[in-house]
Every structure is written in C-alpha cells, then in structure tokens.
Amino acid sequence: MPTRFLKANTTMLKDERITVKVDFYDKGSLLALSYKEGLLNLSHTEHTMAKRVAVIGAGVSGLSSIKCCLDEDLEPTCFERSNDIGGLWKFTETSKDGITRVYKSLVTNVCKEMSCYSDFPFQEDYPNFMKQEKFWDYLQEFAEHFDLLKYIQFRTTVCSVTKRPDFSETGQWDVVTETEGKLDRAIFDAVMVCTGHFLNPHLPLESFPGIHKFKGQILHSQEYKIPAGFQDKRVLVIGLGNTGGDIAVELSRTAAQVLLSTRTGTWVISRSSDGGYPFNMMGTRRRHNFTAQVLPSCVLKWSQERGLNKRFDHTNYGLNITKGKKPKIIVNDELPTCILCGTVTMKTSVKEFTETSALFEDGTVEENIDVVIFTTGYTFSFPFLEEPLKSLCTKKIFLYKLVFPSNLERTTLAMIGFISLTGSILAGTELQARWATRVFKGLCKIPPSQKLMAEATKKEQLIERGLMKDTSGDKLDYISYMDDLAACIGTKPNVPLLFLKDPRLAWEVFFGPCTPYQYRLMGPGKWDGARNAILTQWDRTLKPLKTRIVPDSSKPASMSHYLKAWGAPILLASLLLICKSSLFFEIGARKTMGQNFSLLNKYLARINLLGYEGCTKSY
Secondary structure, three states: OOOEEEEEEEEEOOOOOEEEEEEEEEOOEEEEEEEEOOEEEEEEEOOOOOOEEEEEOOOHHHHHHHHHHHHOOOEEEEEOOOOOOOHHHOOOOOOOOOOOOOOOOOEOOOOOOOOOEOOEOOOOOOOOOOEHHHHHHHHHHHHHHOOOHHHEEOOEEEEEEEEOOOHHHHOOEEEEEEEOOEEEEEEEOEEEEOOOOOOEEOOOHHHOOOHHHOOOEEEEHHHOOOOOOOOOOEEEEEOOOHHHHHHHHHHOOOOOEEEEEOOOOOEEEOOEOHHHOEHHHHHOEHHHHHHHHHOOHHHHHHHHHHHHOOOOOOOOOOOOOOOOOOOOEEEOOOHHHHHHHOOEEEEOOEEEEOOOOEEEOOOOEEOOOOEEEEOOOEEOOOOOEOOOHHHHHOOHHHEEOOOEEOOOOOOOEEEOOOOOEOOOHHHHHHHHHHHHHHHHOOOOOOOOHHHHHHHHHHHHHHHHOOOOOOOOOOOEOHHHHHHHHHHHHOOOOOHHHHHHHOHHHHHHHHHOEOOHHHHHOOOOOOOOOHHHHHHOHHHHHHHHHOOOOOOOOHHHHHHHHHHHHHHHHHHHHHHHHHHHHHHHHHHHHHHHHHHHHHHHHHHHHHHHHHHHHHHHOOO
C-alpha cells in the first residue's frame, strides 16, 4: 500500500476522456495509478530517489557511510578488498598486498573525545590518545553495535564504476566487482567512494639527483612497520610530517644516527596542553574560532607563533618555517628532546646523492648513509572510475564542498574522506556521509552542475594565471568546515538559542571543546544522548588518568569542573545581586545621611545655647 502522496497530473484528451496519473513514494519506488476508459491500471515508474547504495571501502569513512545509509533507510552494500574492517588502522606485518597500513608504534594524534563517532563515545577507560590496536578495537565495537558487518563483502575488489545509459534520468551506476577471481555486476542508485587519502605512495625519486647511484636501502614509509633491522645504522629520513617525525624518533632509539631532512620546517606541538589536558580539547573551541575571525591576520599570526615558541624556540632546533613556505603543524612529544640529545639531527633538503653519502642544500655532507626512508606522503586515485570523471575527482577544486563532483547532472556519487582538516578526519567524514545520504534521498539540494562547473573552471583559470592562491592542498579549519556541512543538513548548533534554553549546555558548546556530539543536538539525526555526552566529556577524559587515587587531589579538578558547568548561571546571578545590592546601598546611604544631619543640627543648636564661654572652658 502506498505510504505518501507526491503528485497528481491531469491531462484532458481531445475526445474528452481523462487520464489521471498519481505517483506515490513507497520505499524507493514510484507507483503510478492510471484511470483511462473506465480501467484502473497499476504500474511502476522510474524515479530519482536513491535506494541501493554501493560503498567502496570499509575503513573509517566506509563504516560511517554504511551507518548513515541505514539511518536514512537506504540499502548499503560495502565492498572491501581486504579481509577485515578498519582500512589503514588494521596493522599487518608486511605491505605485500599493496594496502597502506599503520606502523606498529603509531599513536593517535587526536584525543578520543574529539575523534569519536558523534553518537558513539569511546568507553571511559580508553586512554585519551591510543595505540593503533586500541583504536581498531573501537572501530570493531562501532561496527558490531550498529550491526554493520553483514553489509560488507570482504576480499572484493571494485573493478569499474560506470554510468548507466539512462544516467541523466535515473542517476544509476553499473558496478563490476571481483571476488576470488569471480566477476559480478550490479546496478546501484548511488555510490560512495571511501578509499581514503593513503592509496598510492608518493616516491619522488626524480627530484633527487644521484639517487639511482645510491647503494644503500631505499624505502617509502608505507613499507616501514617496526624498528627491527635498523640497529646501528645511519638513517636519513626525508620529509617532516607526522609520519616522518614518528619514524625519526622511534629509530633514534636503535639506529646509530638519524638525520631528518625537511624543505619547509614545521611547528611541533605536544599531545598535552597547559594543565596536562589534551591539546585538541583546549584548542579546538568555538570561542577561539570566533576570535580568529575577528582579529587581524597579522595579530593572529603573531599570537600563534608566540604560543608555539613558548615550549621551545623552533629556530634553535632547526625546525622553523622556511621563508615563503606555508606553515604546518605536526604532533610529536619527543622530537625536541631527541634533537636536544643529539639522537636526531635536523638537515635541510637534499641536493644530491652519491653512492654512500648525501649533499644538502646548505653545503654540508653526511657520509656513510645506510638507509633512506621517504616519508613524502601519498597520492590518491580512482582506477575504477571512467574518464573524465576519474581525472576530475583528483582535483579538489572540482569537488563541491569536497564531496560531490561538479560535472555530474545527477548527484548520486559522493567522495567521502578526501579532506585534510585541522581536527578529526573521522568526525569530518561522518558528517560528509550524513549530508551525502540526505542528498541522495532528495532531502538536501545542491546547485546545478552547470553552475558548479563554471565556478570551478573559473577558479582553476585564476590559479593558473597566478591571480588566486591554490588552497586545495591546505588543511581546512575544522569548526568552519563542520559548521558548513552541518548548516546544509540542518544540524548546526544554534548557540544563542541554547544560551536562552539551556545555559549550562550552551556554555560547554561555545567555551568548551567542539566535540562531534555538538552535531547531534538538533535537526535530522538528533541523538538524545548528545547533551549528556557533552556535559560528561571531561569525566571520560580524566577517568583513564585516575589510576592512583589520592583523597585531596581530586578537589581542585572537581571545583574547576563545577565552575565551568555553572559559570554562566553564577555570573548572571552575581550581576543581578550586584545591581540589587547597589539599589539597597543607595537607599540605605540616603537614610543614614538624613540621621547624621539631624544629629548635627542638634549639636549646633547646643553650641549656640552655651555660647563662646562654654566652648573655651577647659576640660
């Protein structure tokens, strides 16, 4: 039985006979009822709403996409080429399968409260920053809790994703997959690409003259797993991102010497901030974002650099940003100490290699190098897509809000997780998936493809002519991007309204850390547990730290917690009391002055009665 009336079309024919066509929405199909010549006919018609969705990849963004499809009553089928979930977070001893995996010692650089799924907090006893196996456990818990595993086809590679002949009308795709040598073809109403950023290692050997003469070992960080095998060797690490810093620090404990080469330099921050709290929770806040939008850029830059140099002077450590290069930040607790102790030596970029040595841009030479490790990042590609879509999707400028390709007349293909943020990628991909699934259903609209292509093409031309900066490689501001997507969905927190309705919650939302739960407070996908998750986020942060309980040590933290929670109401009450006290003080002062004047008049009258003689009489 049809569940919802959509539209009715009435056409008057020449012979006065009437045809009435009524379309109903019934779980993804349109049911047409036609009345003509006294006969009632039922037939299914084509529709534009997506129902079956192909999800490519079962990593962090793939799991988000499966769940978001289910939340919107869509039917997901996920294709994963490995034998388990988690993508790069599933550690393996080797990289022979060509799939990028984490190295064994990796520790997350975004704390748990900032990097969880928005309706599934980490268990309170999980550490704030965790090793890769602990994070993978969380992904497994998430998949099991929402029963996602039954929608995943493991050991299945997607061979091709092509438009169907009637794509302009239906938006459907032909998806060809391979499972253990067997090919399969299926039709899907929409596709979500969740293959991630770390697909193909970027190994720029052509940029290093003489590298082919080098007789030592050369590898990309994708091949690095454990420090075994590097004992007592001189290792040159090229590239200073989070991975380069981590590998250099780990190898400094076993290698004879580690040389760390960087073209640009970087700011280095620690996982713990002032007071020992996770730096993400102290820095990623709406009030900071508001301040950054108000302050002049030069003042903001000066303030940030002053704060970053507070822990140690980056210039003294050879880490300062090269003039003219874009500033970047890495998270590393030990790199400054390793430089201070001499186990890691900072170097400029390599100018040339010989058989056993490296000549650097500053003219220095390092001899007897045994191993060169390139931590030069990755490139992403989509071999299963057809041209020109394949090439266009690699250019972020042609992805509307970094999700939808601009050239498709039907918005039934979404790129999930191809973003670089100043905050949690997991939280960003989840919000992308929530938006994409609602676009598939027709509940959220995006501009026409002609308009999007025209705007993107114009930007590309301006960049080529040097009239506009290419920011496609820059990290996006976390709160700004999340709020942008949330506004499209209708889930952006309304902070002024919250201050009127729930001051305690509003205080945490604006002045506290911008945790993913904020995007579950209102609108589509609202989660009833979001408020409590926000108000208890500091409890979960401190819980794993309190493994040694000292009776009096918890009081200051507890008082601080209550001041944060009740700060706004107390401030408001204090202002009212001050105003009220001022009024009473004024009335009281007037009354007291009146009494004093009465006594003074009596005293003066007595003086007049006594005369001068009484006044000069000795006492």
